Amino acid sequence: MKEGGHVSLYIADFRSLVSRIGDWGERALIHHFRKGFPSRILDQLASHxxxxxxxxxLMDVTLELDTRYHERQKEKKPEALKSNSSHLQNY
Structure with a gap:
């Protein structure tokens, strides 16, 4: 999963792979699922x-964390635009 990617897509891809390879056991699947996370997800899980x-x-928690992350990214875009325009007005 890429740093800005969406966990929902990662979960779908992971489930598809698991359906093809069979059951490796819960611990192994958790280990491999976690290995694909970007650092932002791992950091949030560490303090969850x-x-x-x-x-x-794990899928439910990471989906929730990712949803919050992307919502915050959307909130930050207008803040950045507002900040840049007010900064330019000062010149």
Missing amino acids: PSRIDSLQD
Whole structure:
């Protein structure tokens, strides 16, 4: 998964791969699922308060974290535009 990518697409790709390779066991699947995360997701997981006991739990949590991240990125775009335009008005 790329740094700005969406977890929902990563989950779909991962599930597709798992359906082709068969069941490796929960721990192995969790390990390989985590290996594909960008650092922003790993950083957020490190401070996440909930215990994650299953692959589905991990998928749910990472999807929630990713949704929040992308929502915040959308919020920041207008802030950056506003900041740049007010900065230019000062000149």
